[in-house]
Amino acid sequence: MIIHLDLDCFFVSAERTRIPSLKHKPVVVCKSGDSRIFSVEDTQSMMTDSVGGFNGLMQHKKHFTEFDKNEWKKEFVDDKGRVHGIVIAKSYEAKKYGIKTGTHLRDALFMSPNLLVVASDHLFYQQLSTKLKAFLMTKIPILEQYSIDEFWGDLRGWVKDEDTYDFISMLQKEILETFDLPMSIGASSSKWIAKLATDFNKPYGLTLVKKEEIHHFVNAMPIESFPGIGKALQKRFKNYGIKTLGEVLGAKNLVCGWGTIGKNLIARISGEDNEAVVHQRDRKSIGISRNFHTISDREEVLRRATILSRHLSHTVAKLSVHPTTYYFMIRYENGLASNVSHTIDRSFSESMYRELTLQTIRALDIHPHYGIHHLSLHVSNFVTPTQTKTFSLLHQEEDAKAKRLNEKLTKLRDKYGVDIVRCGVEKKILV
Numbered sequence: 508m509i510i511h512l513d514l515d516c517f518f519v520s521a522e523r524t525r526i527p528s529l530k531h532k533p534v535v536v537c538k539s540g541d542s543r544i545f546s547v548e549d550t551q552s553m554m555t556d557s558v559g560g561f562n563g564l565m566q567h568k569k570h571f572t573e574f575d576k577n578e579w580k581k582e583f584v585d586d587k588g589r590v591h592g593i594v595i596a597k598s599y600e601a602k603k604y605g606i607k608t609g610t611h612l613r614d615a616l617f618m619s620p621n622l623l624v625v626a627s628d629h630l631f632y633q634q635l636s637t638k639l640k641a642f643l644m645t646k647i648p649i650l651e652q653y654s655i656d657e658f659w660g661d662l663r664g665w666v667k668d669e670d671t672y673d674f675i676s677m678l679q680k681e682i683l684e685t686f687d688l689p690m691s692i693g694a695s696s697s698k699w700i701a702k703l704a705t706d707f708n709k710p711y712g713l714t715l716v717k718k719e720e721i722h723h724f725v726n727a728m729p730i731e732s733f734p735g736i737g738k739a740l741q742k743r744f745k746n747y748g749i750k751t752l753g754e755v756l757g758a759k760n761l762v763c764g765w766g767t768i769g770k771n772l773i774a775r776i777s778g779e780d781n782e783a784v785v786h787q788r789d790r791k792s793i794g795i796s797r798n799f800h801t802i803s804d805r806e807e808v809l810r811r812a813t814i815l816s817r818h819l820s821h822t823v824a825k826l827s828v829h830p831t832t833y834y835f836m837i838r839y840e841n842g843l844a845s846n847v848s849h850t851i852d853r854s855f856s857e858s859m860y861r862e863l864t865l866q867t868i869r870a871l872d873i874h875p876h877y878g879i880h881h882l883s884l885h886v887s888n889f890v891t892p893t894q895t896k897t898f899s900l901l902h903q904e905e906d907a908k909a910k911r912l913n914e915k916l917t918k919l920r921d922k923y924g925v926d927i928v929r930c931g932v933e934k935k936i937l938v
Contacts, residue, residue, distance in 0.1 A: 508671045508694045510660045511701035515689040515710035517656035518596035524687045526574040533601035538627045539592035569628045579624040651784045661784035697778040721778040726753035794885035795819045801840045801878035816864040820857035824917045830886035835867045838881035845871045856909030
């Protein structure tokens, strides 16, 4: 069988491993704009192992001593007394008050007066996830990490189907005893039914759905409960009066008429997708983005874009990938956004990427009278042995020199930190 493992409210559970006093209390982990990355002071940061999903690889170190229930105010309350930040994880005790992922912290504090607030520490969470993955790899022959807190495992040929429940029950207990982390586990004959089984029974649940039980299991479930059915598909189904997964399967001919998306969805819901658990997938893209308080000074926006390009360049160098497509986005204070992507057949270097970033951000800024509160940079379309590119001969000598400099920069940053070498403009804060 295939199993799906999902850590229960992971960020909160992770904090509880080092702050036991948070257990059985309403707790939220919150995140605000990352002021450390834009500081003129050098900060400690490090590359982490890939933990799947959309989690960044470059994380800043935070010094942890002990929990102070008022410490969060230093990060989330500004000099005018305004509370900033959003909830990125909540305990089940906090969830009872109606607090959700994405709730503004100021609202969460109103909803639960006794709420305990913890500022996020993503490096700690990623390191804990990496340790858990190493442990799971000793227990499961083929393991796929889906996100920082989710895994799939293929037990076929390793654990008999009739022994699966006993195996996942033992595994759940071992994880709790070893890491003090509560884990929910689902099992079935296919990946997506296993994941649905996990979501069906949380927290700390165990659910096994045999192949012959799949149709009965999914029959009454609402369409929005199935992973991969987003708002657009939900709206489409409801236009046809389809509200449950059983009704989706009953309308098989209709859904399959929607093309590949419809056919794949029917296969997944019926447990007949035959999707393999893959130990490691090639990374398709790498990105970095930050929210911050609204900025009107465009020189400060460019300074921050320069810093983000430096961090992303170091990540590209460490992963030894070669992007050829570059994506940029600006978000304004009024909800407007501006974005663009470029495909450039040049050898990647930090200097080339920094110049491209600054040129693009200037061109993207089509609403100069509005403040900016978000920047996003992504690279993709990597050169591989099977997907090669012919690079521009016009820049060959320049790019070869920049590549050699990049290699020296990477060694310096590995030894002394990513902030050891900066552009001069980064040291001047203009707002």
